[in-house]
Amino acid sequence: MTERCDLLITNVNAATMDPSIVGAYGAVEDAAVAVTGGKIVWLGPRRELPDCTPDEVIDGEGQWLTPGLIDCHTHLVYGGHRAGEFARRLGERAMKKWPAPVVALFLQCAPPVQPVPSSYIDYLNRAFMH
Incomplete structure (x- = not known):
């Protein structure tokens, strides 16, 4: 990850859909997501977040985040x-x-x-x- 990022979202549960992560939906609890130039540059457990200086921080308030997933279905x-x-x-x-x-x-x-x-x-x- 870069030392600087545009946006850091913390205190979220991320449904990564990564099959290498054990558990439903590849869930990462208490996650952090770093974004630079409109792209995710780091995602993982908040306790493992590398040092970075974000321009902006958003507290996800424990909500679920589906990074990179666009659910375009309807009923x-x-x-x-x-x-x-x-x-x-x-x-x-x-x-x-x-x-x-x-x-x-x-x-x-x-x-x-x-x-x-x-x-x-x-x-x-x-x-x-x-």
Whole structure:
């Protein structure tokens, strides 16, 4: 890993889908993910994180993260326009600003019964609303 990274996400459980990791979904509990130039440069247990100086740190608040996985399936019952659901889950503020594919991808990581951490919303606003 490089000594500097753009973004460091800590305090997450990462579903890596790596078959070499024992357990369901190649899960890494209490993980950290370092990102530089829009690419994952390191992922692993937080206790093994190499020294790095991130430009930004996001506390994942123990949520699950699926790095590099884009789940593009749907169910017929959910076909069509889902803007109402997205608006309820993220709030009108985000729906008016973000492109629809970004909102759809982001929602896959957010459990429906818990609020989306404001640190994620702030990061996505900066990343996609230049």
